[in-house]
Amino acid sequence: MAHIETSRFGKLEYYDKDLLLFPEGIPGFTQCTKWIIAGEESHFIKWMQSVEYGDVALPVTSPEFVDPKFHLKIHQEELDFLGAQEKGDLFVLVVVRIPPEMPWEMTANLAAPVVLCTTTRKGRQIVSSEDQPRFREYVFPEETRIAMAEEYQKVSVNPSPEYPEETLWEENPHAGPDA
């Protein structure tokens, strides 16, 4: 068993058999050739954690969560590269961009999915040949995003018990602190 010190998960232990092998890395991270999947079983967001660079981890999810009709278009050459006999050997993930200030606005890159072969554990980020590539597809539908944004606002606008005066002061710049 090996381990990696990570910035997001602390010390992570793993077996070599759990490694995902990316001979070319992924675009922007061509030096990262070995990854593992970290994160909670039940959570829809998992993390592709590099075992060579502890601070490199990308949120990923299943493309069907984002678009139930997602269909992977992949060339034979790519199947050959991954060592896959057929599409059924493949496991697909998409990279998710989560804006820190507005996490409900998260988007998934359906145009460039991460494709893994379950039999060889080889992976590659490919361009799925869609007519209109969707690099930033919202994960949540609009109604949900609006609802989550409102819920988040309610939590932030209620001033924390320690600083009620300062919040009022900021909202009404013409009023003095004694107003």
Add this chain to the structure above:
Amino acid sequence: MLVLTRKKGESLVIGENIHLKIADVQGDTVRLAIEAPRSVSIWRQELWESIVQENKEALGGADPATVRLLFQKHKPESRK
């Protein structure tokens, strides 16, 4: 960076086993024919750049603790 000039029909050999041929030239458009092993991926530059950009933004996004906390109540229904 190496800069070469080739005419239509001429080729380049890169490394041991990448062959690049200028298949056709029409005005300012060049059609390239590339023979390479499956292990070598070939990208249009602008596409490569966008994916690098998207991956880097994903890296800089919210951390697991924030994500877990905020989405305890909300998860996209498995829309199958």
